[in-house]
Amino acid sequence: MAIIFTDGAARGNPGAGGWGAVILTDDSVIELGGREDHTTNNRMELMSAIRALESIQNDREMTIYTDSAYLVSGITRWVKGWAENDWKTSKKEDVLNKDLWERLVDATAHKVIDWKIIKGHSDTPLNERCDVIATSFADKNPVVLYNGSRERYGIDVNIKSQISNVKPKSKSKVYSYVSLVDGEIKVHKTWEECKARVHGVPNARYKKSVSPADEEEVIREYTE
Template sequence: MSESLDDPVVIHTDGGCRPNPGPGGWGAVLRQRHHVRELFGGEAGQTSNNRMELTAPIMALEALTRPVVVHLYTDSTYVRNGITKWVHGWARNGWLTAAKQPVKNVDLWQRLQAACARHEVEWFWVKGHSGVTDNELADVLATRGMQEAIDAAALTARV
């Protein structure tokens, strides 16, 4: 990974639902030098804001074809704190919280942990809707994914 230390892949992610819980979407912007890749998707069933916020970095990291240095920006303190502070303790405690309750979204936390293991990821929190261009774009992409999920849910309901 040494050749990419000075040239990280910068990723901005976002996710959400309307209503919460409800259909949801996620978006990610991956940028390295002049290369930009936009990803988005959604879930037509019942999901949550937190699940979509977790899905966005998972999909972005899984889209990388080789191990690289990543600077990953999220506007979700749940995701950033979870992966940087809480996940190791949860895993050590059999995926139970400090209150001995099952960790919510354990499937996604495990998948995110595995996706991070392939790369050297540094996590950053960015205030949502604060004018950070790629964070705003990730929000637009997440909204597009959510709208497609809402449309798919409506189509399924009509059949």
């Protein structure tokens, strides 16, 4: 079973962008990365997952870790309805990034995928590595991509140390905070984390959610 970490970045949103992915198999690590001259953060998040999935030929079962709520919510909850509605949102507007969503649907066909959202920039080694790859490509200064054994990788590949940052279900009244800045959606577990992102940013939006379903509705609202 393969384990995949993905991330995307854009300078300007839209602007120059990059994507990065790290693929773990039983005995190897493969890094992938790329860039586009004019793109958005969300498109790079999608591309990182697409390229990782397209590179895997044999594994049918895999887990994908990402800090993009847009990516996970889209592929697990929204995309089926979009396709059935001729790629229109509930407001009858065209779905953004339709070309990549269709490509992602094709890439996930005949695969069993467990999608997991992790907190971005929270000392998760492989998520941080994906961020380094993505930003380096966006800045036209790409890092050297690794392709070799797990033993020689030099970065912690112990999954237990990565999943401590998988977003847990909360028993408190506030489940999460969802923010929208420059077209990029992020999910935060604390108000302090959300406030640090939106404070003083023109046109930033944010909202509290009280349950997983409520969180999904907020993300959908911000996406559409």
